Amino acid sequence: MAEVRASLVCGVIAAFLSSAVLAFVEDLDDTFKETRVNDIWLVDFYAPWCGYCKKLEPVWHDVGMELKSSGSPVRVGKMDATAYSGMASEFGVRGYPTIKLLKGDLAYNYKGPRTKDDIVEFTNRVSGPAVRALPSKQMFEHMMKRHDVLFVYVGADSPLKEKYHDVASELIIYTYFFSASEEVLPESLALPELPAVVVFKDGGHFAYDEYEDGSLSSWVNKERFQGYLQIDGFTLYELGETGKLVAIAIIDEKDPTEESSRLKSLIQRVAKEYREHFNRDFQFGHMDGNDYINSLIMGEVTVPSVIILNTSNEQYFLPSEPTESMEQLVQFINSVLNGSAQAHGGDGFIQRIKRVVFDGKSTIMSVFRSSPLLGCFLFGLPLGVISLMCYGICTAESDDGSEDIKREGLTDEEEEEEEEEEEERRRTAELEGREEGENEEEEEEDDEEEEEEEDDLGEKDPGEKKTD
Template structure:
């Protein structure tokens, strides 16, 4: 009996192993497909298994996948939260759509379909057309209002309301939109936290046509990342509006009690009434360098005080010893030079003294007139 169980267990393990090998083989083949041809796609999404597998499946297939039937369209709509569809035949718009897909396939899905395949609730004013399906509705690309097709797809590839994190905020920087975030504590079920989140969701849903070109909405759990980003301490709960393209941000100038207050706050930002803080000026960059250095040092000492003392104490000790050695060397050199100057001055002062002593007899000699002797006087008289 035990041998039978052991054999069954071995067969189960072998089956699991073979399944894992098959999965890994298929996954690697999918990734290899992303490198075929003239294009190589780099994955920039979250480092999770599901996201990586989805990326591999997305880039391994056709650039633009056809939807031949309504059943296939419904299947795609249930599977993907955001996807783009080109409707129509050959046209310059389709060429632009293909170019945009080759650039943005790493982020989202692209499909093509005929007018008969799309749901009946979709109404099109003209053909061909590009649509995005998300948030249980659809939006049509308008070249005159939305500008470049690639830029429009890059803006619309996000759902209107998102759970924010650092990676997502980085991606939103390419959209050029302002990001309105409710900073809350998701573990806190008090009315202050839940109310702000509900207000942001309501504005994102009910005022989408008014703000979707300029704003992205969402919430973030905790204020740690926001504090690091803004170099400030924000109280939770609160609302902050970020301009991820130039690192400016806007803080509340009023108490938000309902959606109307939030709409008024957004309108004040758009018309310039609310003052922007932060930015990417030289002063802010210097402030960022100091803040990052301070944060790094504090985090090291918090996580491992002994390691922090070693990392910063040892270099400071070495630098202190070097400075002390340089200072004492300069002092000794100055003392020796000073003694040399004193000795030299003493020697120079002694030399004039000796010369003066040698010259005293010569200078002291007085020319005394010579007294003529008697003999000389007589000789003169004889003459």
């Protein structure tokens, strides 16, 4: 009895906790458009049949619980985009799941990894002010320790400050933006002129120059990454939005070798020592393993090695000889920069066809590796049907006019009846031919008799003719 009670109590507690977790995420309907105006919302637009949406569901509940427990003003919800397709299209939903933070009239798309920590970090950053103030040196030092990349506007009100606020409102989905007075900065930090926009990263600081760096938005977008970083598939996708070429050392971190360490060190040194030469055009880093790169270039890259990717047009560059020193690496990078290096790949018509074939082949191989029986059923059955059809077409008997070949669709008895009818027709034709021949012979004999009678009359003498 005690065990039954204990199990009932546990069931009640589990049901209560489950309902509490579900309460942190609100189900939204078509009234959401009117009720959302006064609140900040983090919404997951999903489809019931979407596998990625189902995978995100427990993470989404954890996000709701985390934001609620931390006292965040952001409300978390989810909407079935298939049931409310009109509202989903108004918010610009094109795929599932789509995560958006809605703040007033602004809608921010989340493009990062679908983990609880990353989503919560995004929410806390975007839901706050676009530009946060740094009132003291202690706060400045705290933010320097917390962030690898820190953008700070220094100075009083100016047109540059207005531009900075506009850029912050646009790019806050990627990084934080701060403002401070000159007194807040370290005394060792000397800026040539104020106001200024400064980025702190890689152990130094770099100021924005409108004449050399172009628009402030483009400069911030390029500088939001460290000069050297570990690169994966998602990071490479984000780097493509900066417009930079990506120089990567491909290594195997699970089985490090001396050559891998040497290439990684060379890339790091070039990123730091040649920043002034290459920072505007190149991003440097390393990648663990070559699987992603192989699928990207549809080829095989040795490990360890160096490769430069142009993510805008899917071109890639490989050194023509082994990279033994930093001078050789710098020479290779310069050859890519001045256009003398040979480019591979691209996004031309032939490459697109190769991409379709490669993706199809990869899909088939992945299916067979994960489930051989399913692969045989999906691909073997259609191939078997097609093979049988081709065999039937190739081995079918053709009609060459011969009487010995059976007519399609007739039984043996029907064929015998047709043969008898054909035999009767032949006999009838022969009889008719014989009668016609006899008639012709009789006509010829009558003609000969008439000719003989005419000859006999011609031989009579004139007297007899007169008597007659």
